[in-house]
């Protein structure tokens with residue numbers, strides 16, 4: 233168990249004083265079972281008042297690719313957060329309301345939302361709650377904790393890589409008992425609950441201080457404020473060869489910079505890279521989590537991680553650079569003057585995983601989201617293991633991981649992970665690369681170029697058209713889908729469309745079907761175009777165009793990326809009329 237301190241504390245005494253003084257009545261509006269508290273606390277269960285608050289449904293609480301994401305001010309509407317949280321709880325049978333874990337990425341509105349959730353969780357009969365100190369927990373750490381302590385689930389407050397602050401975004405997602413994002417069946421059930429909700433339940437208590445590691449009781453619920461880093465760091469030290477990575481830093485010849493982007497991974501990175509692996513104290517930059525991420529956009533890509541990117545392409549560039557996003561599940565890795573695309577990163581990981589102590593037995597299989605480049609498919613083929621193609625969204629990897637069909641998975645959207653948890657994991661990916669560099673004793677650029685020589689290079693890029701009018705975005709997709717049957721076989725210069733479809737996925741484990749997951753166009757030469765609308769934006773619609781071109785010849789592995797993809801971008805505009813529908817003559821973000 234984590235290092236809980238069972239002391240009578242500020243947290244305890246404040247609450248006890250309040251409730252013994254007011255002698256409030258506990259009633260049980262949800263008919264929850266009030267068996268005696270299973271845990272031997274240094275305190276007695278207090279009688280606290282549970283309020284049943286009447287509410288009306290909001291029509292817009294349908295979770296997207298990853299939970300419910302909206303502008304902060306949407307979440308600040310009275311009852312908005314409460315309705316969604318109660319809808320989650322209503323989907324959990326009372327008998328299963330054991331341990332709940334709560335935490336977030338520290339963004340604006342986190343602190344207020346966490347107080348509401350703690351009070352609601354206690355009122356709804358959860359027997360035990362763990363919350364990260366200061367309300368902080370990265371998404372991967374949440375997954376670690378749920379699995380380690382066999383919790384019935386966790387609530388993460390984050391809008392991931394979306395900007396924060398009063399004008400920024402906020403989000404809430406629920407992870408289930410396997411530590412992974414709620415599958416579609418559950419998110420749909422939560423949505424249906426939100427459309428029918430009439431009341432929610434909440435304890436009437438003052439806010440709880442979350443600043444120190446501590447324990448207390450909320451009525452019959454035990455609450456532990458825990459170190460958000462400890463369990464996560466401990467798992468990482470078992471997966472990777474920390475001794476070997478330490479020698480890399482000890483040598484004094486290897487320099488790394490990790491940009492935490494003022495988001496949640498600052499404390500994790502400081503502990504793991506600087507304290508445990510003994511990297512120099514200035515290795516982690518922008519390490520203090522801030523409510524508005526210091527005004528930045530906590531999305532680790534070449535455009536948003538500007539400080540790191542400039543450094544990595546400067547004369548002062550260290551050997552290795554990395555960054556993670558708002559909630560710590562995304563990663564970007566760079567060598568000196570060299571960017572590793574997330575798709576290539578996944579393929580290199582797959583080809584080298586046997587070098588790492590936590591993965592000696594190699595790969596059971598791999599998976600990638602459909603728009604992710606097919607670089608990893610080639611590795612899987614050469615290793616003779618299955619490569620699964622899933623829709624965008626980490627939740628689709630859950631069943632494959634749980635049934636041991638895959639060991640490693642990843643997405644073009646700067647996400648990679650393994651069967652160690654059920655989320656993508658930013659710091660894990662950075663440690664993977666550090667361990668690999670320590671074993672191979674080669675710079676990042678050489679490791680990747682060697683990989684290309686062996687497997688060929690998939691030139692790959694994503695063009696985003698953000699905040700376009702939703703009706704126009706849907707019209708573009710609709711028109712393109714209607715043309716699928718006429719486009720098959722069409723020639724565009726040297727490129728010919730050999731196959732095209734509206735991607736549909738049948739989960740090999742539970743056989744559930746997810747349709748309309750993006751439009752794919754495959755070309756004779758192995759090139760590919762994919763169109764889909766983002767499921768994580770909070771304003772208008774975002775059209776994502778994914779471009780991929782495969783070149784096997786090593787003499788053509790050092791071409792300019794966007795120039796190499798330009799003929800495909802022109803075909804994309806031709807078939808989808810992007811300029812006409814979006815009103816833009818170029819993408820807003822290119823990654």
Ligand code: G16
Pocket residue numbers: 297298391392393557561562601624625626627643645647765766767768769776
């Ligand atoms: C989320 C999901 C990812 C997905 C990404 C992009 O990431 O967890 O699985 O790839 O969104 O989704 P979309 O293309 O629909 O915007 P994160 O890091 O935002 O949680």
